[in-house]
Every structure is written in C-alpha cells, then in structure tokens.
C-alpha cells in the first residue's frame with residue numbers, strides 16, 4: 001500500500017512500520033547498554049555496517065567483499081561479546097509477553113515465588129544489628145525466580161530465615177561471611193554466593209565491590225538487593241540497576257515490600273536525582 005513518494009522512492013505503509021520497529025529495537029538495545037563498555041562496541045559495529053551499506057551502494061566491489069566478510073564473522077563475535085546484553089534483552093521481551101501480563105498466570109507464578117509469605121522482620125532486625133556493628137552484608141531477595149544459577153555459586157543452605165542465622169553468616173570470622181546470601185521462599189536459600197559485578201561506567205568510584213555486585217545483580221535479574229556497608233554501616237538497596245543509599249529501617253521495609261510486590265516500571269523506580277548528584281545510579285533520600 002503506497003503512502004507517499006519521495007522523489008523516485010515509493011514509501012509504503014510496511015516501510016514506515018519497519019523503520020519504526022528498527023528504531024524501537026535500536027533504542028531498546030541502546031537503553032540496555034547505556035553506560036556500559038558494550039555501547040562503544042555497539043557504536044563501532046553500527047558504524048562498520050553503515051560504511052558497508054555506503055560502500056555497497058557506490059559499487060566498490062573489493063571493499064564490499066572485505067566488509068561483508070567482516071560482518072559475517074561479526075555476527076558470531078557480537079553474540080559472544082554481547083552475551084549479557086542479549087540475556088537482558090530477552091528478559092525484557094519475556095517480561096512484556098502476553099503470558100506475563102496475564103493477571104491469573106501472574107498470581108499463580110507469584111504463589112511459587114518469594115512474595116506471598118516473606119517475613120521481612122528477621123532480615124530487618126539483622127540488618128539493624130549489622131549496621132550498628134559495621135558488619136558488611138549482601139542480601140538478595142529473589143523475586144520471580146529462585147536464582148538457582150547464583151545460589152549454586154555459593155553454599156546451598158535451604159535454612160529457616162532468622163535474625164540469628166543471618167548474623168552468624170555475616171559474622172566476620174564465619175566461613176560463610178564472604179559473598180551474598182539469597183533469600184527465596186522465606187528461606188535462606190544459599191550463602192557465599194557470587195553475584196555479577198556491574199559494568200556500568202557511571203557508578204561512582206567511591207562504591208566498592210559489594211555495592212557493584214548488588215547493582216550488577218539488580219541489572220541482571222529482577223531481585224532486590226540489600227547492602228550493609230562494612231565501612232560506614234549504611235544500609236542501601238539495589239533494584240533495577242539503581243542504588244538507594246543510606247536508608248532507615250522503615251524505608252527499607254517499605255521499599256523492599258514495594259519492589260517485591262509491585263510491577264514497577266523503570267520510570268517509577270528511578271527517583272528524582274537532586275542537583276548535587278551527578279550519578280544517575282545513586283540516590284540518597286533527603
């Protein structure tokens with residue numbers, strides 16, 4: 001179906017739809033990679049592809065052949081280089097499918113997840129005690145999946161959640177204190193877990209590995225991660241690639257409940273940054 005002509009070009013409805021779709025896909029890819037080193041590789045690949053199209057259009061056969069070969073191999077290289085981004089991209093698509101939006105199915109899925117019977121009280125009491133003694137801690141609340149892959153990187157406990165258990169795990173001389181604890185289905189699923197460290201280059205240099213691992217986990221999964229700083233005793237939350245810093249126990253309770261129970265849009269989670277903050281990742285409540 002012809003929409004309008006531009007010179008000798010005939011623009012059809014399908015052309016417009018295709019341009020919009022490609023634009024949307026590129027924008028989603030850009031959003032996923034924004035701030036990471038992958039964005040530079042992505043821009044490099046797009047530039048080579050554009051150059052290839054120009055060279056091909058001008059009829060330079062040798063250059064077209066060379067760049068064409070490069071692009072063929074580049075597809076495989078891109079899959080390897082963009083492993084994490086491809087995973088995130090597929091997760092975004094998975095999140096917005098019909099099945100995930102279906103209320104009935106979603107409530108069924110939730111029944112199996114961490115949400116229905118989570119008792120936050122022991123965690124909050126442990127966090128308060130750890131904060132008071134500057135004991136470092138990293139606690140992941142699984143949301144829509146039990147995070148098996150990450151749990152298996154540590155020691156599986158499947159133990160009843162209690163304040164004393166959490167304090168024993170994070171006690172400085174405990175063999176389990178290093179790494180993260182994963183909480184799933186009101187149980188301490190695992191301890192000593194290794195989380196993916198964020199590659200975001202916008203993370204302030206003041207944040208060490210514990211905070212970076214929490215951010216990385218919140219980017220790779222829909223979990224909520226609680227951090228207790230060994231250095232300052234401050235409690236922070238990472239969710240959806242954002243860090244909320246220096247929270248009180250009441251704020252922690254409200255935010256953890258909110259993030260675990262709601263389907264929060266990115267826009268909703270992202271707090272307004274105050275003018276003095278130059279990082280879009282870090283938010284300190286007033």
Ligand SMILES: Nc1ncnc2c1ncn2[C@@H]1O[C@H](COP(=O)(O)OP(=O)(O)OP(=O)(O)O)[C@@H](O)[C@H]1O
Nearest residue numbers: 136178179180194195208209210211213229230231
């Ligand atoms: N990838 C990871 N997965 C899980 N835990 C990690 C990871 N990397 C570091 N940690 C934990 O963080 C600890 C080191 O924290 P580091 O001092 O670098 O972080 P920080 O963000 O400055 O936090 P703090 O304010 O507590 O010092 C390690 O001992 C380990 O327990």
